[in-house]
Amino acid sequence: MAPVTLKRPPRDLRLDVLRGWLQVSIFIAHAFGAVFFWGIHASWGVSDSSEQFVLLSGLALGSVFTLKRARDGFGAALRDLMGRVRKLYLTHLVVFVLFAAMVFWARMTSPVPPEAVGWGWLAEDPLRAIAGTLVLLYQPAFMDILPLFVFCMLMLAPFLWLLERIGDWALLAPFGLYAATQIFGLTPPGLGGTEIGFDPFAWQVLFLLGAWCGRRALLGAAPLPRHPALFLLAAGVVAAGLWVKLGHYGWTIPAPALLENAAHKPILGPLRLAHALALAWLVAVLVPREAPWMHGAVPRVLALIGQHSLHVFCLGLFLSWGVATALAVHPAGALGLELVLIPAGIAALAGFAAMLDRRRQPARRTASA
Template identity: 90%
Template sequence: MAAPKGFALQRPPRDVRLDVLRGWLQVSIFIAHAFGAIYFWGIHASWGVSDSSEQFVLLSGLALGSVFTLKRARDGFAAALRDLGGRIRRLYLTHLVVFVLFAAMVFWARMTSPVPPEAAGWGWLAEHPLRAIAGTLVLLYQPAFMDILPLFVFCMLLLAPFLWLQERIGDRALALPFGLYAATQIFGLTPPGLGGTEIGFDPFAWQVLFLLGAWFGRRALLGVAPLPRHPALFAVAAAVVAAGLWVKLGHYGWAEPAPALLADAAEKPVLGPLRLAHALALAWLVAVLVPRDAPWMHGAVPRVLALIGQHSLHVFCLGLFLSWGVATALALHPAGAWWLELALIPAGVAALTGFAAVLDRRRQPARRVARA
């Protein structure tokens, strides 16, 4: 769908919901990666078959899709492509920096701890460093905690071709990501993991969420509602959420186990069909039921979450280190795990908040210059 003739694209006003939601997703990811047993019950991953990863990918596609479309309309396709290329390069370099620092932390912990902490997949780097470095550069060596940023790099490489195709054939362009997703589910397409690691997020499957988000973002920028508020959609979304809850309660032994076919359809690495449907159902319900700027969003806690959400990439990177540290502390001191978790999780969230506040203060001069 191209912009209507005479229709000038404008940057939409900031959606407070997205900042608050991104902040909550970062906190949820930190809690999930810490592998605790108390705060985990407060995040939606405990009560359904999708988690914050799906929403993070969908929202990233939405944001970058609208940014690329706006840049394309204002400055041309080449300028939009250069802007996207710069974003991909920065994300790729961010992944490499995080990888190096995380490896240093893991090996330092192994040398100094009386009980070496678990760190799946990092042994290949110590045993075959040159091969591991090559595998890291091509994003196929993914030891523990290093699997999500490569997915975003892959998805961003698909963004420009997808939006270019959408300009020419409209919504039929969605056949490309959904066709690749279907082929992945049927034929088991997945890149090979190197060094004994597995690809945590199969990019051939997960790209459908990112590109669907880009489709939403482009349509929203053009002033087109992606989906209507139809009662049938509420019924379908509620049924999908209920199915996800059934699968989860069955895992806990709190309900009759769901059929194996239903549980298998919720696998995370390949983004099983139920998992995909569950993530989309939650996203749609939040989009249609939560107003853009409700009064409660200006309370203290939502403001903190919004601050975190505005710096989600850097907060996410710091959260990887903090969550691994918490998980390691809980594993090394199982007898006191409950009180350690009660203390360390809030401390970690406070650290993420403080880090976001520092980043925000550093960004203030640039904002003033831009407005001037």
């Protein structure tokens, strides 16, 4: 990349609000409730918040890497990226240890041991389970998403290096790997009886496509097109996803097996990928960067959550597992518990984000002084 002067773009409030909403949606989905789940888009289509979160993470890190590459060189950008990878890897290990402690404590103290899918290997063969955890291939319940981000972040620098040299032809690499995964079933082996919840060979395409978009925007490329044909295509994909979902509920005739198979989550089936991209494109072209409603009380809270998404996500894992466990252990009072615990959990996530933001304010003032 020739030396260029790039400026950090102004913060896009849409992204903060959207990330906050995705965090709330992930919490609700993980809690396995019967009421609030109908309010998230995963109930009405074949993709969910996971896809959007991976796409947005790629967009953010792609622009950050490109900015640091232009200002300080490839080496500095790579060191910054590897620092982020190390931080995320260590975060995953800490969350894993704390989550395991919570699971085993609950199983020892509860009269009805809660379900803890995949955690048995850690008790039966701890040395091998720890080794599997360190290489990110032992993924018991709730421990499958952060390893995906570690893998995708490791692919970011080579992809952007290739993008500098051959331009948009570099997209053939992530899409080629994705196609090979769909055709040949490429997937890393899950250890300890667990399965890889998010096949990184497939899901990387979303992350790197997001990185491509982030780099493109930072370099001042033309905005996303708004051709009428794209609206029709996106609407058709969203309608197909709705058909599949309504068929699951028995509200319409089931969708063909071809569509069902194309929406498989672990390998990011083609319909699931297209559905996620269609939703992202529709939001990008239809929602303005600034709108009066974004400054309302609820969007401000969502934006705050979105600005601290990693830490909020980690807390949300613990809270959602606790809610899901309470609902499973007390099925007779599940409805009442859900109506109390899920709003309380969302309030806890918002309060946690506010606390993190207050702690960050002195650092911001020092940096600007």
